[in-house]
Amino acid sequence: MKTIVKAIAMAAAVLVAQGAHAQDKKFTVAYIAPSLDIDYWQWVAHGVQQKAKELGMDYVEYTSENSPAKQMDNARVAVTRGVNAIVIGPVSSTSTPPLLNYLAQQKVPIAFAGIGPQPGETKFTSSVTANNYETGLAQGKYTCELAKERGGSEVGMLSLPQDRENAQKYLKGAQEAFNANGCQLVQMLETKGLTINEAVTQANDLLTAHPKVKAIYGMYDQAGTGAAKALATRGLKGKIGVTVADGSPTTIQLLKDGAIQGIFFQEAVGQGMDATEQVYKALKGEKTTQNMALVMPLVKAADIDSEDAKKVIARVFPQ
Amino acid sequence: MDSNKTALISVRNLMKGFGATKVLRGVNFTVLPGEIHALLGGNGAGKSTMIRIITGAVRKDDGDVVLASPRGGIPKIAVVHQELALLPDLTVAENIALVHAASAATLVRNRSQAARAHEALCLIDPHLAHHALHRKASELSMHEGQIVEIARALSTGAEVLLLDEPTANLTAGETERLFVVLRRLATEKNIGIVFVSHRMKEIRQLCDVCTIIRDGMTVIDALPLTHLSDNEIIHQMGQPTERSVERDKRVLDQAGGGVVLRGPETSVPVLKGQILGLAGAPAGPSRLIAVLNGTAANADWEVDAKDWPKRPTSPRQAVQLGIGHVSGDRRLKGVLSQLPIVDNVLASRRVREGRHLVRGSERDECLGLVKALKLKAGSIWDLPSTLSGGNQQKLLVARWLGMPLKMVVFEEPTRGVDIGTKREIYELIRNMAGQGTIVVWWSTENVELLELCDEILAFDTEGRAKGLLPQDQFNEDALADLTGMAA
Amino acid sequence: MTTKATSMTSNDKTAPPPKSPSLLSVYRSELAIAIACVVLLVGVGFFVPAALSSGNFANILQASAPLVIMSLGVLIVIITGGIDLSVGSIFSLTGMVTALAMANGFSDISASLAGLGVGIVFGSINGALITLVGLAPFVVTLITYAVAASLAFIVTNGRSLGVNSPDYWLFNSGEFIPGLPNFILFCLIFTVALEFVLRKVTAGRWFYSVGSSPMAAYLLGIPVKRTRFAAYVISGTMASFAGLLTVSYILNAEATAGASLMLQAIAAVVIGGASLSGGSGSAIGAVLGALMITIIQNGVNLIGINSFWQGSVTGLAILVAVLIDRFSHR
Structure with a gap:
C-alpha cells in the first residue's frame, strides 16, 4: 500500500513539474506518424522538427503503427504530457473524426500533413496535402507525352492500392489526362507490399502482357524504381518512358541516369514545415489557412541541377 | 445365458478390406446384456478393425452390424483403451463433466460438475469418488485413471463397455479391484462387457464366454469358457502351443565383459550373455533402465564395468x-x-556405426532382417503404420539384431502382443543373449520372466529393489510376493 | 509410398527381392504439383498468350528465386516439426546490413558475408532458445521475427538504401556457367544438394526422425537437439542468402522487403506436400510450391485481376494441394 501511495505521489510530482514547464511559454509540438516504415513519414517528421526548432518549439514524436486505436492513444498521451499543438499524418482519413472531437475539447490545435481529414470535418487548424487530382492530371499528361514521343499511345500504371483516397484521386486525374491527350491506360497493377521487388515483378508482368506499352506511370517511389529496373534488364532503358510520384534519392539518381524521365515531387519536408507553421500561428492567435493543397512540382532530367529543382528537393527529403 | 435376451451387439458375416488385403473375411460377434465377453485373437487377426467398425470409425465392406438397446434405439458403446484418454491437466471432476457439457457455450459450473462426477464415480468406487475428485488426472495411478474412464463412460449411459487390455499396466491388487467392479457392473447394471486381453489367467478369472477371431474369421463364436481348455484356446488362435520347457544351455562367460549394477543397498553382477529380468511396478525398473539407456536426469543406479562410464550421459x-x-x-x-x-x-545402425550416407546396401541389410524376423510387411518402403502391433514390435527388435552389442534393454517388449509374436520375441531375446549380449528385461508379466531369465531382480510398488532371485529359486508365488504384482 | 505388395512372409523364400520404389512413386505428389503448375501456366496463356513466352518464364524464375531458397530453409525446420516465422525479417535485415556495409566501404564479398552472418546469428539464436532453453518454436521465432524486423528499420533509421557497387548485380544476374544466370544456378544447387541430403545422408534422415517421433529418435541415439539446432541455422542462413540475392537483383535494400515472404515460404512448403506436424516433405516439393505461388502471382498480374485477389487464389491453391495430398494417401 505504501509503495502505491509513493508511486502516485511521484507521478503527481512529475505531472506538476511538466505543467510548470509548460507555463514558461515554450510551446511543444507533437508529430504523430502513421508508421515509420515508410521514408515519407520520416521526412515529414524532419520538416516538423526543423520548423519547430526555427520557431523555438520543443518537438516530440509518436508512431501509430497503422492502428487508429494507437493513434488515439498517442493523441491522449501527447495532451496529457502537456503538448500544445499536434501535427499528424493520420492512419487514414476515416480515422480522424473522434480524434478531432477530442482535440477540439482539449483546445489543442492540429494540422494534417500528407493525408487530410475526413471530408466535411472542420474542427482542425490546417490540412497540408498534395493535390493528388491536379498531380494525377499533370503526371498523366506528361506520361502520355512520353508515350507519344516513343511512337505509341498505350500506357501502363503501377498504382498504390486503390482503396486509398489519394490513389483514387491520382487515378481520376490521370485517366482524364490520358483521355484528353489520346492515350489508353491498358493495365493498372496495384501494389500490396510497397516494395521495389514487387514493383519489378509487376512491371515485368505488365510488359509481358502488353508489349506495346510505351510509358509507365509510377504512382509511388518504389514503382518508379521497380519499373526502371525491369526496363534496364530488358534493355529498354529510355525506350519506354517512366514517370514517378514522390521522389527520393534513389529515383533522383535514376532520373540523372536517364532511367526515369520525370519525378513529381511530393514535398514531404515542406508539408511538415507548413503544417508546423500553421499550428504555431494558431497558438499565437494569428490567421491560419485551413486547406493547403500543394500541387506536386515536376522535375525533368534536364532540369535536375537547376536552382529551382534544388529548392524543390530541399522541401522533399532531408539533405 | 438366457437366449431370449436381445443382443446389444450382433455382427454377422462382416467383411472389410484395406486395398488388396482382406482384413475381415466373415466375422460373427454377439454381445448380450450382463455378460462379460472375452474377445481373443492374435495380433492382426482383425479384432481392432471389427471394433472400429462397430464404433463407426471405419466403414464396413459387407455384412450386418445390428446394434440394439433393450431400452430401444442404439446402445451407447464406450471404449476404454490401454492408454488413458483423460486430459492430464484437468481434474477428475472436469474430465468426467466434460462429456456432459451440452455445447461449447455451456457454462462451467464447478459445484454441479463436481456433484455429477461424484455421483458417477460413487457407482463404482466410492473411495476414489471421495478422495480424487479434485486431483488432476495426471496425478492418478494407472488403475485410478482407468476407473475414472470407466465411470465417465458409464455416466454417459453406456450399455456396452469395451475394454482393450485394461490390465496391462495394473498391479495384482489393482487388477483384482477392477475385476470386482466389472463383475458388479455386469450383474447389477446389466451392462455388456467386452474384454480384450492376452492373459489367459485373467480371462478365466473374469469372463463368461469367449469369441476367438483368427485371420479375419470367427472360429469360436460366443462359447462358454468352461467348454474350452487353455490349449484349445491357444490352438484356435493359431498360436504355437508348445512351450519351450527345456531351458537353453547357454554357458555363461565368467571371464569378462560382465558388469555390476549398483543401486541403493543393492549390487547386481551380470555376466556376458546373461538375461537379467526386472520384475515389478514401473517405478523401480524404469529408474534402472533410464540409467542404462542414458535418459536418467538424477540417478540412484550406476554401472560398474571396464571401459564403461558409470552412466551414459x-x-x-x-x-x-x-x-x-x-x-x-x-x-x-x-x-x-x-x-x-x-x-x-x-x-540404430547408422548411429552406432556412424554411417554418414544412406548406403545402397542397406536395402539388402534391411530385407535380411525383415526376413529373419518373419516381419509381415508389404514393402520395406511402407510406413510402419501399415504393420500390425506385433509386427511393429518386431521391427523395434530388428534394430538391434545381428549387431555386436554389449547390452540390450527391453522395456515391456511384449506389451499388447499376441502369444505367437511373444514366443518369437522370446526366441530373439535368447539369441541375442546367446551371442554374448547382456540382456536386461523388464516385464510386468512375471511368467515370462520366470521362463526366460537367468536371474530376476524384483522391485516393490514403491520402486525399491526387494531382492535378487537366482534361477534355482524361481517361483511364481515368491515373485508375486516380492513385487506385489500378479502375472 | 505404396508399392506393389510383395509379401515377405517366411513362406515365399523363392520370391525375388523387391525392387526399390520407382522415382515415379516416390515423387508422385511432386509430379502432381508440377502438373498443376503447367496447367495454371497454360490456363493463363489462354487469356494472355505472352504468358507462355520465354521472357515470361525468365520473369517467373527470377521472381521466384528468393522464395525458392527461403522455402528450402523453412522446409528443413518444418520437417523437424518446428516452424520458423523469422525468415522474412532475416531476409530484410540481411539486405539492410549488406547495403549498409557497402555504403561504409566494405567490399562486396565482406558485406555479403556480414549479411549472411545475420541469418547464421539469428538462426543460432532460434536454435539455442528452442533446443537448450526448451521454448516453443512458434514463440521463439515470433520473438526473433519481431526483433529482426525492427532491427531492419533501426540500422538505417528506416530509410531504404541503394547499392552503388558496380559489380554487385553479377551475383544475381551474372553467369558463372554461360547461359545459366546465377540465380537459377543457386536454386538448382540448393535444391539438388538438399534433396540429396534429405534422402541419402544420415543426418538428413534425422530431420525426418526428429519431426516424426522426437522421443523415439532420442532413445535411438539420434542427436535430437543438434539436429533441430542445425535446422534453424540452415533456415536462417538460407533466408539471408535469399535476401542477398534480392539486393543483388534490385540493387536496393528495403526494411520491409521480406515482410510478405515468410507466409509465402510456409505456404510453398505446405503446397509441396510437407506436413506442419513434421516428419514429411521434400526439397523438390517445396521448390515446386514456391514456383506455383509465383506462377499464380504472375498470372493474376498478366490477366489483370485485382492484385488483392492474389491471396485468395494462393489460399485456394494451398487448399487444393492439401486436399490432393490427403486423398492420395488414403
Whole structure:
C-alpha cells in the first residue's frame, strides 16, 4: 500500500513539474506518424522538427503503427504530457473524426500533413496535402507525352492500392489526362507490399502482357524504381518512358541516369514545415489557412541541377 | 445365458478390406446384456478393425452390424483403451463433466460438475469418488485413471463397455479391484462387457464366454469358457502351443565383459550373455533402465564395468557404446511413424556405426532382417503404420539384431502382443543373449520372466529393489510376493 | 509410398527381392504439383498468350528465386516439426546490413558475408532458445521475427538504401556457367544438394526422425537437439542468402522487403506436400510450391485481376494441394 501511495505521489510530482514547464511559454509540438516504415513519414517528421526548432518549439514524436486505436492513444498521451499543438499524418482519413472531437475539447490545435481529414470535418487548424487530382492530371499528361514521343499511345500504371483516397484521386486525374491527350491506360497493377521487388515483378508482368506499352506511370517511389529496373534488364532503358510520384534519392539518381524521365515531387519536408507553421500561428492567435493543397512540382532530367529543382528537393527529403 | 435376451451387439458375416488385403473375411460377434465377453485373437487377426467398425470409425465392406438397446434405439458403446484418454491437466471432476457439457457455450459450473462426477464415480468406487475428485488426472495411478474412464463412460449411459487390455499396466491388487467392479457392473447394471486381453489367467478369472477371431474369421463364436481348455484356446488362435520347457544351455562367460549394477543397498553382477529380468511396478525398473539407456536426469543406479562410464550421459552415448533399447511403448518411444520401415530398422545402425550416407546396401541389410524376423510387411518402403502391433514390435527388435552389442534393454517388449509374436520375441531375446549380449528385461508379466531369465531382480510398488532371485529359486508365488504384482 | 505388395512372409523364400520404389512413386505428389503448375501456366496463356513466352518464364524464375531458397530453409525446420516465422525479417535485415556495409566501404564479398552472418546469428539464436532453453518454436521465432524486423528499420533509421557497387548485380544476374544466370544456378544447387541430403545422408534422415517421433529418435541415439539446432541455422542462413540475392537483383535494400515472404515460404512448403506436424516433405516439393505461388502471382498480374485477389487464389491453391495430398494417401 505504501509503495502505491509513493508511486502516485511521484507521478503527481512529475505531472506538476511538466505543467510548470509548460507555463514558461515554450510551446511543444507533437508529430504523430502513421508508421515509420515508410521514408515519407520520416521526412515529414524532419520538416516538423526543423520548423519547430526555427520557431523555438520543443518537438516530440509518436508512431501509430497503422492502428487508429494507437493513434488515439498517442493523441491522449501527447495532451496529457502537456503538448500544445499536434501535427499528424493520420492512419487514414476515416480515422480522424473522434480524434478531432477530442482535440477540439482539449483546445489543442492540429494540422494534417500528407493525408487530410475526413471530408466535411472542420474542427482542425490546417490540412497540408498534395493535390493528388491536379498531380494525377499533370503526371498523366506528361506520361502520355512520353508515350507519344516513343511512337505509341498505350500506357501502363503501377498504382498504390486503390482503396486509398489519394490513389483514387491520382487515378481520376490521370485517366482524364490520358483521355484528353489520346492515350489508353491498358493495365493498372496495384501494389500490396510497397516494395521495389514487387514493383519489378509487376512491371515485368505488365510488359509481358502488353508489349506495346510505351510509358509507365509510377504512382509511388518504389514503382518508379521497380519499373526502371525491369526496363534496364530488358534493355529498354529510355525506350519506354517512366514517370514517378514522390521522389527520393534513389529515383533522383535514376532520373540523372536517364532511367526515369520525370519525378513529381511530393514535398514531404515542406508539408511538415507548413503544417508546423500553421499550428504555431494558431497558438499565437494569428490567421491560419485551413486547406493547403500543394500541387506536386515536376522535375525533368534536364532540369535536375537547376536552382529551382534544388529548392524543390530541399522541401522533399532531408539533405 | 438366457437366449431370449436381445443382443446389444450382433455382427454377422462382416467383411472389410484395406486395398488388396482382406482384413475381415466373415466375422460373427454377439454381445448380450450382463455378460462379460472375452474377445481373443492374435495380433492382426482383425479384432481392432471389427471394433472400429462397430464404433463407426471405419466403414464396413459387407455384412450386418445390428446394434440394439433393450431400452430401444442404439446402445451407447464406450471404449476404454490401454492408454488413458483423460486430459492430464484437468481434474477428475472436469474430465468426467466434460462429456456432459451440452455445447461449447455451456457454462462451467464447478459445484454441479463436481456433484455429477461424484455421483458417477460413487457407482463404482466410492473411495476414489471421495478422495480424487479434485486431483488432476495426471496425478492418478494407472488403475485410478482407468476407473475414472470407466465411470465417465458409464455416466454417459453406456450399455456396452469395451475394454482393450485394461490390465496391462495394473498391479495384482489393482487388477483384482477392477475385476470386482466389472463383475458388479455386469450383474447389477446389466451392462455388456467386452474384454480384450492376452492373459489367459485373467480371462478365466473374469469372463463368461469367449469369441476367438483368427485371420479375419470367427472360429469360436460366443462359447462358454468352461467348454474350452487353455490349449484349445491357444490352438484356435493359431498360436504355437508348445512351450519351450527345456531351458537353453547357454554357458555363461565368467571371464569378462560382465558388469555390476549398483543401486541403493543393492549390487547386481551380470555376466556376458546373461538375461537379467526386472520384475515389478514401473517405478523401480524404469529408474534402472533410464540409467542404462542414458535418459536418467538424477540417478540412484550406476554401472560398474571396464571401459564403461558409470552412466551414459545420453541415449546417443549409450547407443554408441553398444547399448540397445526396445520399448513396448511403440507410439512414443519406439516407431518413427513418418519414416518408412527401412529407415526405422536401420536408424540404430547408422548411429552406432556412424554411417554418414544412406548406403545402397542397406536395402539388402534391411530385407535380411525383415526376413529373419518373419516381419509381415508389404514393402520395406511402407510406413510402419501399415504393420500390425506385433509386427511393429518386431521391427523395434530388428534394430538391434545381428549387431555386436554389449547390452540390450527391453522395456515391456511384449506389451499388447499376441502369444505367437511373444514366443518369437522370446526366441530373439535368447539369441541375442546367446551371442554374448547382456540382456536386461523388464516385464510386468512375471511368467515370462520366470521362463526366460537367468536371474530376476524384483522391485516393490514403491520402486525399491526387494531382492535378487537366482534361477534355482524361481517361483511364481515368491515373485508375486516380492513385487506385489500378479502375472 | 505404396508399392506393389510383395509379401515377405517366411513362406515365399523363392520370391525375388523387391525392387526399390520407382522415382515415379516416390515423387508422385511432386509430379502432381508440377502438373498443376503447367496447367495454371497454360490456363493463363489462354487469356494472355505472352504468358507462355520465354521472357515470361525468365520473369517467373527470377521472381521466384528468393522464395525458392527461403522455402528450402523453412522446409528443413518444418520437417523437424518446428516452424520458423523469422525468415522474412532475416531476409530484410540481411539486405539492410549488406547495403549498409557497402555504403561504409566494405567490399562486396565482406558485406555479403556480414549479411549472411545475420541469418547464421539469428538462426543460432532460434536454435539455442528452442533446443537448450526448451521454448516453443512458434514463440521463439515470433520473438526473433519481431526483433529482426525492427532491427531492419533501426540500422538505417528506416530509410531504404541503394547499392552503388558496380559489380554487385553479377551475383544475381551474372553467369558463372554461360547461359545459366546465377540465380537459377543457386536454386538448382540448393535444391539438388538438399534433396540429396534429405534422402541419402544420415543426418538428413534425422530431420525426418526428429519431426516424426522426437522421443523415439532420442532413445535411438539420434542427436535430437543438434539436429533441430542445425535446422534453424540452415533456415536462417538460407533466408539471408535469399535476401542477398534480392539486393543483388534490385540493387536496393528495403526494411520491409521480406515482410510478405515468410507466409509465402510456409505456404510453398505446405503446397509441396510437407506436413506442419513434421516428419514429411521434400526439397523438390517445396521448390515446386514456391514456383506455383509465383506462377499464380504472375498470372493474376498478366490477366489483370485485382492484385488483392492474389491471396485468395494462393489460399485456394494451398487448399487444393492439401486436399490432393490427403486423398492420395488414403
